[in-house]
Amino acid sequence: MTAPDIILRTEYLSKRYKDxxxxxxxxxxxxxxxxxxxxxxNGAGKTTTIRMMVGLISPSSGSASINGLDIxxxxxxxxxxxxxxxxxxxxxxxxxxxxxxxxxxxxxxGVNESRIDEVLKMVGLLDRGGDRVKGYSQGMRQRLGIAxxxxxxxxxxxxxxxxxxxxxxxxxxxxRLIKRLSAEQGITVFLSSHLLYEIEAVCTTVAVINxxxxxxxxxxxELLKKELVTLEVRVSDKGKAKExxxxxxxINSVDEENGGLVLxxxxxxxxxxxxxxxxxxxxxxxxxxREASLEDFFLKLTGASTGxxx
Amino acid sequence: MLERILTLTKMELYKLSxxxxxxxxxxxxxxxxxxxxxxxxxxxxxxxxxxxxxGVVFDGYTFASIxxxxxxxxxxxxxxxxxxxxxQMVAAETDSGTLKNILVRPxxxxxFIIAKAAALLVYCLLxxxxxxxxxxxAGATFYNxxxxxxxxxxxxxxTRGEMLGNLGISYALDLFSIYTVGCMGLFLSVLINNAxxxxxxxxxxxFPIMFLKNFDFFGAWIFPSYxxxxxxxxxEMAVVKSKSWTPDIYSFFAVTVLTIVFxxxxxxxxxxxxxxx
Numbered sequence: 001m002t003a004p005d006i007i008l009r010t011e012y013l014s015k016r017y018k019d020x021x022x023x024x025x026x027x028x029x030x031x032x033x034x035x036x037x038x039x040x041x042n043g044a045g046k047t048t049t050i051r052m053m054v055g056l057i058s059p060s061s062g063s064a065s066i067n068g069l070d071i072x073x074x075x076x077x078x079x080x081x082x083x084x085x086x087x088x089x090x091x092x093x094x095x096x097x098x099x100x101x102x103x104x105x106x107x108x109x110g111v112n113e114s115r116i117d118e119v120l121k122m123v124g125l126l127d128r129g130g131d132r133v134k135g136y137s138q139g140m141r142q143r144l145g146i147a148x149x150x151x152x153x154x155x156x157x158x159x160x161x162x163x164x165x166x167x168x169x170x171x172x173x174x175x176r177l178i179k180r181l182s183a184e185q186g187i188t189v190f191l192s193s194h195l196l197y198e199i200e201a202v203c204t205t206v207a208v209i210n211x212x213x214x215x216x217x218x219x220x221x222e223l224l225k226k227e228l229v230t231l232e233v234r235v236s237d238k239g240k241a242k243e244x245x246x247x248x249x250x251i252n253s254v255d256e257e258n259g260g261l262v263l264x265x266x267x268x269x270x271x272x273x274x275x276x277x278x279x280x281x282x283x284x285x286x287x288x289x290r291e292a293s294l295e296d297f298f299l300k301l302t303g304a305s306t307g308x309x310x
Numbered sequence: 311m312l313e314r315i316l317t318l319t320k321m322e323l324y325k326l327s328x329x330x331x332x333x334x335x336x337x338x339x340x341x342x343x344x345x346x347x348x349x350x351x352x353x354x355x356x357x358x359x360x361x362x363x364x365g366v367v368f369d370g371y372t373f374a375s376i377x378x379x380x381x382x383x384x385x386x387x388x389x390x391x392x393x394x395x396x397x398q399m400v401a402a403e404t405d406s407g408t409l410k411n412i413l414v415r416p417x418x419x420x421x422f423i424i425a426k427a428a429a430l431l432v433y434c435l436l437x438x439x440x441x442x443x444x445x446x447x448a449g450a451t452f453y454n455x456x457x458x459x460x461x462x463x464x465x466x467x468x469t470r471g472e473m474l475g476n477l478g479i480s481y482a483l484d485l486f487s488i489y490t491v492g493c494m495g496l497f498l499s500v501l502i503n504n505a506x507x508x509x510x511x512x513x514x515x516x517f518p519i520m521f522l523k524n525f526d527f528f529g530a531w532i533f534p535s536y537x538x539x540x541x542x543x544x545x546e547m548a549v550v551k552s553k554s555w556t557p558d559i560y561s562f563f564a565v566t567v568l569t570i571v572f573x574x575x576x577x578x579x580x581x582x583x584x585x586x587x
Contacts, residue, residue, distance in 0.1 A: 054414045056586040076416045084414040090407030094328055103321050107314075107415045148411060 007032045007156050007188045008053065012062035015048050015212075022048040023212040025062065030190060030205075032155075035182045037203030037220065038192040045212035046192045047087055050160050053190075054084050066156060083154035085162060089145025093134030097125055097144050100133060101151060108152035119147040122177060138165035146174065150181070157181065158190045163198065175202050196297055208297075230290040231263045231270055236283035244280045245273070260286070314417060318425030323432060331398075332433065335391040339437055342387035343444045388437060388488045389537060390513070395433065396495025397512035399426050400581070402505040409586060420578050423500070427574055430492045438485045442477070458548055467551045476544055479555060483540035486566045490533045491516065493573035500577045500584070533569040536562045 008030040015023045023045040030036045040046050051057045053064045055075045064071045069078040091100045098116060105111030120126045123143035128136070136144065142165050149157050159178070163171040179202060181187040193199055199206050200220060207217040216223055235241040241261060245254045250272075252264040263273065270287055277284050326332045400423075403409035412422060458468040468476075495512040502508040520534040529535050539562050546553040 051586070056410060056413060058583075058585070076418060079414060079416045082414065086410050086414065088407065090411065092325060092328075092408060094330070095325070099328075103324065104411055104415065106317050106321060107412060107417055109416075152415075 005031055006068075008036075008064070008066050008190065010049070010053070010062065010064045013049065013052055013059050013064055014061045015045075015052060015057065016060040021212050023052070023059075023209075026209070026212075026214050028207055028214070028217065030156075030188060032188055033182065033186050034205050035178060035189045035191060035203045037199035037206035038190060038209065039194070039196065039199045039206055040192075040209035041194050044194075044209045046194075046209060047160055048212075049209070050084070050086055050158055050190075050192060053158060054082065054086060055079065056086065081155040082158065083149035083152060083156070084158040084160075085145040085149050086158075086160050088164070089141055089148070091133040091141065091144060091148075094132060096130050096132055097136070097140075097147075098129040100144065101129075101148055104148050105151050111151050115151065115153075119150045122150065123147045124173065139167060139170045142166055143170075143174075146177070153185075154187065156188045156190065158192075160192045161194070162191070163193070163195075171198075178202050229265050229269075231265060231273060232257075232286070232288050232290055233261045233263060233273065233277075233284065234259075234286035235261065235277060236285070240280065241277055241282045244276055244282065248273075248276060262290070311418070311421060315421050315424050315428070318412075318417065318421055319428040319432075322425055322429035326429060326433060332395065335395050336437055336440065339387045339391045340440055340444050343441045344448050388441065388484070389491050389516070391437070392434065392488045392492045393495045393512040393516055394509050396430055396492040397499050397509035398505040399430065399496055400499040401502055401508035402499075404503045404586065405505045413586060419582050419584075423496075423574070423578050423581050426496060427493065427577075430496060431489055434485055434489045434492055437488065438481050441484075442481045446477075468547060473547075476547055476555075480540035480544045483536075483559070483562060486563070486570075487533070487537045487540070490566045490569045490573075491537075493570050493577075494533075497573040497577045497580075500581045503587075530561065531565065533565055536565055 006029055008028070010026050010028040013023060013026040013028075014021065026045075026049060028038075028049075038046055038049070048057070052059045053066075053071060055071045055078075058072060066078040066082060071078045091097070092103075095103070098120070101111075101116045101119065102113075105116060116129075117126065120129045123146050125140060125143050125147065128140065133141065133144065142162060146159065146162055149159065162178075163174050166174060175198065178189050178191060182189055182204075191199070191203060203220050205218065206220050206223055208215045208223075233241065238256065238261060242254050245251050245261070245263060250266050250269050252266060255262050265273070270289060274284055274287050400409070403412070413419065457466045457470050458473060459466045494516065495508075498512045498515065499505075499508045502511055516534070519532060520537075522528040522532055523535040539558060543553065543555060543558060
């Protein structure tokens with residue numbers, strides 16, 4: 001990948017607090033136009049990484065660059081094309097949402113009233129823009145945070161857990177908005193989240209971080225979806241079903257659990273499993289995929305890497 | 311760079327104009343100016359004692375009484391208000407997280423601090439101007455604002471115009487004094503992340519420094535020694551014909567300007583390296 005194709009890059013980015021590494025030797029490459037997921041549990045080092053990426057804190061070693069410009073050597077030029085939310089968005093409560101955006105717009109430059117209207121509309125706050133922020137709910141503040149990140153038509157938007165505090169419909173709206181920003185405006189989005197399904201739903205590429213260390217990085221459909229899918233099956237004859245299922249090459253394991261069977265399959269083969277069982281004369285009363293938890297995912301990654309080392 | 315500093319300063323001033331806190335502190339100082347002016351007419355001995363006059367009431371000292379009521383507010387209430395104001399200027403932004411919104415934009419950290427210092431100067435100027443106007447109104451209401459003459463001979467030794475000029479100089483010195491205090495508050499505000507603690511620390515730190523002025527060794531070198539210098543010289547001018555601003559004003563400027571530069575440079579250095587969590 002050539003340099004112009006990469007909008008954000010970190011090289012051996014590390015942050016150490018006293019005797020603890022918050023982030024260690026992080027090498028990320030974020031291609032232009034991608035929705036890049038940054039996945040990790042709480043305390044994994046996601047926000048520390050973002051803080052270093054936008055120059056709020058200095059790395060202990062390593063570097064972060066935006067459009068080839070080192071964020072710590074040339075922050076003024078590096079940040080020109082960036083919009084960001086770092087943790088919970090905060091605003092001046094005694095000012096209205098619109099006034100807050102107006103002030104921040106002046107700092108970014110080139111932001112007029114129609115752009116403010118546009119971003120308020122994008123996040124669904126056009127009607128409430130004239131209200132003081134101190135009266136906003138957590139979700140509204142989160143939306144205003146996204147609006148301020150989009151104000152200056154950035155090439156790169158860095159969003160740190162943007163759906164925190166939102167209700168389910170708000171979460172869906174924000175995810176749609178992120179997809180739209182990438183698809184329609186070509187904006188690169190760096191999305192930090194601890195929600196596996198959020199990353200799967202929105203992102204094209206993902207990096208997984210745990211305890212400050214990068215565990216994996218790659219396209220979402222390769223990295224997350226190649227993982228084993230868990231299916232729960234309720235059948236009339238468990239013994240016969242086991243026999244049938246163990247003969248299938250895409251089935252990794254078959255176990256009994258809570259009166260049913262739990263299958264690990266490589267890829268999504270629910271329809272095929274159902275067909276094979278029915279053809280073998282086994283009555284299927286329920287067949288459902290089990291959502292993989294982030295913990296499971298990490299366990300798999302850790303297990304895999306342990307295995308690799310061994 | 312200048313353009314960004316100007317934008318940031320305008321932003322600061324706009325925020326100040328919309329915050330109740332700025333008005334409340336100003337009201338506190340101005341009420342003090344009016345009340346001390348009125349009080350010095352109604353309870354002259356008490357107010358004289360409060361000003362450090364030892365309860366002595368000067369006859370024919372009318373112009374200076376008015377002026378002193380205003381400068382008293384600058385030196386006392388103005389100092390407290392300025393510490394409470396400047397102590398939260400940066401800390402409140404760090405504390406609430408609004409600082410991050412600013413620093414993730416193409417803005418240099420030193421520009422942010424310079425803009426804060428500029429906004430602080432404008433606020434100090436407003437406070438001093440309003441104290442001046444109010445104390446003059448209080449003076450015109452409670453005292454005679456005429457020439458100052460020797461009671462026994464009736465000889466005029468300070469004309470009204472001359473005293474008004476001196477009043478202007480006195481308030482200009484007050485501006486420097488309270489700005490110095492403000493810069494100390496700003497420095498502590500950079501150092502401490504919690505707004506409440508930053509204000510309390512500013513107030514707590516100031517008074518021991520002020521106490522040091524009682525010692526000869528420190529007295530000449532620390533800025534609290536010069537806080538009420540304008541008022542004191544003005545009062546002396548009202549009773550001593552030969553009193554002038556020089557040479558005291560030289561040491562005043564040397565200490566206050568150096569202190570302002572010291573706190574601002576230190577604020578810039580610390581803020582540049584500060585980790586914004």
